[in-house]
Amino acid sequence: xxxxxxxxxxxxxxxxxxxxxxxxxxxxxxxxxxxxxxxxxxxxxxxxxxxxxxxxxxxxxxxxxxxxxxxxxxxxxxxxxxxxxxxxxxxxxxxxxxxxxxxxxxxxxxxxxxxxxxxxxxxxxxxxxxxxxxxxxxxxxxxxxxxxxxxxxxxxxxxxxxxxxxxxxxxxxxxxxxxxxxxxxxxxxxxxxxxxxxxxxxxxxxxxxxxxxxxxxxxxxxxxxxxxxxxxxxxxxxxxxxxxxxxxxxxxxxxxxxxxxxxxxxxxxxxxxxxxxxxxxxxxxxxxxxxxxxxxxxxxxxxxxxxxxxxxxxxxxxxxxxxxxxxxxxxxxxxxxxxxxxxxxxxxxxxxxxxxxxxxxxxxxxxxxxxxxxxxxxxxxxxxxxxxxxxxxxxxxxxxxxxxxxxxxxxxxxxxxxxxxxxxxxxxxxxxxxxxxxxxxxxxxxxxxxxxxxxxxxxxxxxxxxxxxxxxxxxxxxxxxxxxxxxxxxxxxxxxxxxxxxxxxxxxxxxxxxxxxxxxxxxxxxxxxxxxxxxxxxxxxxxxxxxxxxxxxxxxxxxxxxxxxxxxxxxxxxxxxxxxxxxxxxxxxxxxxxxxxxxxxxxxxxxxxxxxxxxxxxxxxxxxxxxxxxxxxxxxxxxxxxxxxxxxxxxxxxxxxxxxxxxxxxxxxxxxxxxxxxxxxxxxxxxxxxxxxxxxxxxxxxxxxxxxxxxxxxxxxxxxxxxxxxxxxxxxxxxxxxxxxxxxxxxxx
Numbered sequence: 079x080x081x082x083x084x085x086x087x088x089x090x091x092x093x094x095x096x097x098x099x100x101x102x103x104x105x106x107x108x109x110x111x112x113x114x115x116x117x118x119x120x121x122x123x124x125x126x127x128x129x130x131x132x133x134x135x136x137x138x139x140x141x142x143x144x145x146x147x148x149x150x151x152x153x154x155x156x157x158x159x160x161x162x163x164x165x166x167x168x169x170x171x172x173x174x175x176x177x178x179x180x181x182x183x184x185x186x187x188x189x190x191x192x193x194x195x196x197x198x199x200x201x202x203x204x205x206x207x208x209x210x211x212x213x214x215x216x217x218x219x220x221x222x223x224x225x226x227x228x229x230x231x232x233x234x235x236x237x238x239x240x241x242x243x244x245x246x247x248x249x250x251x252x253x254x255x256x257x258x259x260x261x262x263x264x265x266x267x268x269x270x271x272x273x274x275x276x277x278x279x280x281x282x283x284x285x286x287x288x289x290x291x292x293x294x295x296x297x298x299x300x301x302x303x304x305x306x307x308x309x310x311x312x313x314x315x316x317x318x319x320x321x322x323x324x325x326x327x328x329x330x331x332x333x334x335x336x337x338x339x340x341x342x343x344x345x346x347x348x349x350x351x352x353x354x355x356x357x358x359x360x361x362x363x364x365x366x367x368x369x370x371x372x373x374x375x376x377x378x379x380x381x382x383x384x385x386x387x388x389x390x391x392x393x394x395x396x397x398x399x400x401x402x403x404x405x406x407x408x409x410x411x412x413x414x415x416x417x418x419x420x421x422x423x424x425x426x427x428x429x430x431x432x433x434x435x436x437x438x439x440x441x442x443x444x445x446x447x448x449x450x451x452x453x454x455x456x457x458x459x460x461x462x463x464x465x466x467x468x469x470x471x472x473x474x475x476x477x478x479x480x481x482x483x484x485x486x487x488x489x490x491x492x493x494x495x496x497x498x499x500x501x502x503x504x505x506x507x508x509x510x511x512x513x514x515x516x517x518x519x520x521x522x523x524x525x526x527x528x529x530x531x532x533x534x535x536x537x538x539x540x541x542x543x544x545x546x547x548x549x550x551x552x553x554x555x556x557x558x559x560x561x562x563x564x565x566x567x568x569x570x571x572x573x574x575x576x577x578x579x580x581x582x583x584x585x586x587x588x589x590x591x592x593x594x595x596x597x598x599x600x601x602x603x604x605x606x607x608x609x610x611x612x613x614x615x616x617x618x619x620x621x622x623x624x625x626x627x628x629x630x631x632x633x634x635x636x637x638x639x640x641x642x643x644x645x646x647x648x649x650x651x652x653x654x655x656x657x658x659x660x661x662x663x664x665x666x667x668x669x670x671x672x673x674x675x676x677x678x679x680x681x682x683x684x685x686x687x688x689x690x691x692x693x694x695x696x697x698x699x700x701x702x703x704x705x706x707x708x709x710x711x712x713x714x715x716x717x718x719x720x721x722x723x724x725x726x727x728x729x730x731x732x733x734x735x736x737x738x739x740x741x742x743x744x745x746x747x748x749x750x751x752x753x754x755x756x757x758x759x760x761x762x763x764x765x766x767x768x769x770x771x772x773x774x775x776x777x778x779x780x781x782x783x784x785x786x787x788x789x790x791x792x793x794x795x796x797x798x799x800x801x802x803x804x805x806x807x808x809x810x811x812x813x814x815x816x817x818x819x820x821x822x823x824x825x826x827x
Contacts, residue, residue: 111167111199115335115691115698117141118171120154120181126206127177129313133322136623138680138709139336140689142171146181154188159195169199172693173329178208179304197301202329204305210268214306215276215297223268223291224284228309230255231263231282233293233317239279243324246660246732251280253309253317256614263317265309267291275299276306280321294321296328305329316614319621320655323732327711333698333752335684335691337709337728337736342620342648342662343627343670345401345531345551346635347498348558350423351408351442352378353633356559358568361582363559367449367456379561379633380412386425389635390432392642396649399664401627402426403438403498403531406484427488434666435490436531440481442500445474446507446515458510466511474504474521482525495528496667497546502533505543519544529671534626540674549671552619552628554644555612561637563604570608571597605643613647620652620662625670660732676738679706698750704741708748711736715753721745 117134119141121127134141144151152158160169174192182189196203210216210223219225233251235244253263267284268291270276280294297304305328311318323338354365355377364374381389393400409423439445447458448467459467478497485492499505504518522530522544530543534550541548560566574594575581585593598607616628634641652662665673683689683706691700691710697719700708710727711734717724720742727750728735741748 109166110695111169112163113169113172113199113201113693115140115330115333115693115700116171117173117175117329118144118159119175120144120146120177122146122177122181124177124207124310125312126307126310127175129311129318129322130175130204130206130325132313133326133338134336135681137326137334137336137338137711138677138684139326139330139334140684140691146177155191156195159191160199166694167199168692169195169201171201172331172334173202173204175204175206175329177206179205179211179214179306193300193302196303200303202303202305202331204325204329205307207307207310210266210292210308212271212274214304214308215271215274215295215299216266216268216292216306216308217271219266219268221268222284222287222289223266224286225266226264226285227261228253228263228265228267228282229261231265233280233282234290235280236278238277239294239324242277242279243328244279244321246323246657247320248655248657250655251317251320252655254315263309263311263315265293267293268308270295279324294325314618316618316621319618327734330711332711332713332734333693334711335689335700335709337711337738338623339625339663339731339736340620340623340652340656340660341625341665341670342616342652343401343625343664343666344398344554344645345403345436345498345627345629345667346632346641347403347438347629348408348442348632349381349402349404349426349438350412350420351405351632352380352412353558353561353631355379355561356557356565356569358565361572366559367451368454370454371452379559379636381422381632381636383421383425385636385639386422386429388639390429393432396646398645398649398662399432399434401434401436401666403436403629404481404485404490405438405440405442405500406481406488407441410484427490430488430490435485435492436496436498436667437478437481437485437492437494438498439477439500440484441477443469443473443477443503444501445469445477445499445504445518446511456510468515468517469504471517471521471524474515474517475524478521478525478527493529493666493668495526497522497525497527497529498531498667502531502537505530505532505537505548507536514543519546522546529668531667540671540678547671547675549667549674550626552616552626554616554628554630554641555608556630556634556641556644558631558633560640561633563638563640564600566608566640567598567600567603570603604640609643609647612644613651616644616648617651620648625663625665625673627667627670659730676707676709680709696752698752699747700750701747707738707740709736709738710748710750712750713752717751717753718742719749719751724751 117139119127119131119134121131121143123145131141131143144154159171160167162168174196180189192203195201205214208214210219217223231253233253235247235249235251240247240249256262265282267282269289270278270292275298276292276295278292278295281290281292284291293307293309295306297306305325307325326334354363356363357369357374360369360374362369362374365376365378389400409420412420412423446469448469450457450459461467482492482494504515506512506514527546530546530548532548532550534552537548538550540550557566557569560569571594572582574585574591575597576586576593577583579597581593581597585591619626619628630641649662683702689700689702689706691698698710698712700710702708712727714730714733714735716727716735718727718739721744727739728737739748
């Protein structure tokens with residue numbers, strides 16, 4: 079059940095009034111404290127604190143890491159935690175993350191300092207993974223609870239969780255079970271201790287019982303608030319990815335630097351062209367560079383008119399726009415070979431408004447070094463002096479401009495500053511071409527290209543190529559040379575089985591590749607293994623605040639239309655897990671590039687210590703270098719203060735508002751004003767336990783929905799819019815043996 083109501087985060091002043099102990103001295107005589115927008119993460123080297131730190135990194139939220147295993151670490155005492163600035167008390171951290179509810183020795187002065195700090199400044203504490211025990215507000219597992227594996231368990235957000243920090247979820251929180259012979263998740267399931275002020279946010283059935291046990295809950299005691307997490311996780315597991323946003327929102331009270339969205343964009347390459355087909359007898363692709371010249375017979379894959387109608391109808395039904403990377407020369411060649419007719423291109427152009435369009439060069443030519451394909455693997459051709467012979471600036475520029483002009487004549491809505499080269503060529507490709515084609519950057523300048531696609535499996539970081547910045551794309555491991563499921567499975571078996579099992583043995587030779595236990599069945603291997611795996615990988619990117627697009631090829635939308643099960647899998651699973659206020663965001667390539675550019679500038683400034691953010695009452699101030707836009711997440715109703723008046727801040731997403739903001743002319747900082755908190759909703763926990771802003775309209779924008787370039791339905795639901803007590807210290811907790819086995823993208827173009 080979706081929840082449409084949340085309560086806004088309380089102000090720091092309100093929290094101080096709510097949490098101060100009876101009889102404690104009032105603070106009215108002192109100015110309101112300054113709370114720095116920085117998180118303290120204390121780690122013992124375990125995966126849970128590492129996962130939370132990774133979440134903060136990805137969002138761009140500043141934090142200080144204290145490693146308990148380092149002899150040179152700072153001592154966590156009063157001076158480390160707080161001081162005075164300009165006569166005003168300052169809390170240096172807005173939240174504290176500990177590896178468990180008390181990672182220090184009995185009678186620790188550091189734990190006492192943390193407890194006093196949290197109480198004085200109403201600072202929340204997250205117990206990243208702790209034993210269920212009375213000190214954490216829970217009964218021990220041996221008292222009617224459970225400790226053990228929770229692989230495959232379907233946890234649930236409670237009513238309090240839906241009214242509070244996890245309102246962006248639809249309810250279910252499935253735990254992964256990717257390998258039956260590997261323990262992936264361990265948990266303590268337990269009920270709140272009698273008399274404890276404990277609110278469960280996420281629970282699961284206790285095995286052998288009709289009761290449910292807490293996995294995530296809030297424990298209030300001694301004027302402090304703790305988020306108690308009793309299952310272990312790492313940063314890649316789906317259950318953590320689903321809950322990470324709520325954990326961070328809870329501990330920052332929805333006032334923080336940094337932001338998070340769930341992105342999914344899909345590029346389809348080679349539209350209007352044709353793709354070579356895998357030969358299961360030769361174990362190579364006739365017509366491509368992996369087959370010796372003259373070997374085999376070419377039998378290319380090209381979409382039909384019915385395929386075009388199907389993808390158009392799919393896009394409308396799913397409310398998801400695909401980005402079609404087109405080669406105009408492919409259509410012109412088809413017309414030349416068929417008396418001027420190209421019904422496929424005609425059908426695409428009649429339905430062109432259903433898609434977004436990307437320049438993929440006119441002929442899909444290789445734009446790096448000139449290739450010597452007389453040998454396998456191919457080599458770069460050389461000049462007489464032994465230097466590499468590169469494709470010229472003129473030829474590269476012609477491929478870009480001719481295709482742009484073709485698209486303009488066809489009425490395609492293009493981003494003139496976006497480019498996807500064929501096979502991501504022109505950029506370095508190892509081992510043959512270790513450097514970019516030196517003629518690429520000038521040609522990009524000639525054509526006003528600002529955003530250039532790269533292959534994330536080879537070139538993941540954003541970098542400059544002349545005037546352009548790269549936008550790395552995730553290859554979906556559905557091969558460019560497969561139009562039928564049998565072809566996909568046969569090539570997959572060749573790549574991912576050992577030589578002893580009839581495969582290429584590449585999986586044995588490459589350190590980051592895992593061989594299949596046995597070849598997949600040609601009939602059932604695609605739907606039974608490849609689709610679930612690729613869906614899980616792509617959804618993992620979506621849930622990790624990663625805007626980088628995915629890509630496949632037009633061949634995957636033809637014949638057996640093998641691309642759709644993965645796309646539908648991502649869309650359906652996402653929709654089943656998230657509330658309508660947390661839509662998939664489907665940006666076009668230039669917007670993704672700009673997001674990555676801003677993140678790079680912001681993260682560099684944070685790392686360099688040139689960002690300062692703090693909150694005093696309902697006012698938030700952020701100083702950053704003039705060229706750096708500020709990213710932040712705030713409660714609904716937050717506005718930016720300007721020299722004359724105010725303006726709305728951010729866009730609504732997942733019950734908060736977030737986005738990028740720059741200071742106005744004449745200002746030396748960004749200043750935000752938080753909305754006053756209304757009374758709690760009737761079904762929300764009373765007092766400070768109620769978290770989160772009121773629901774707001776969904777993010778709007780384009781409708782929502784790669785393998786190295788040339789590498790990868792049911793209608794379903796439409797996608798939502800855009801040791802036991804009396805121990806004082808917790809025991810060292812078990813860590814899962816492993817998670818999803820790494821399988822890299824397949825080969826191809």
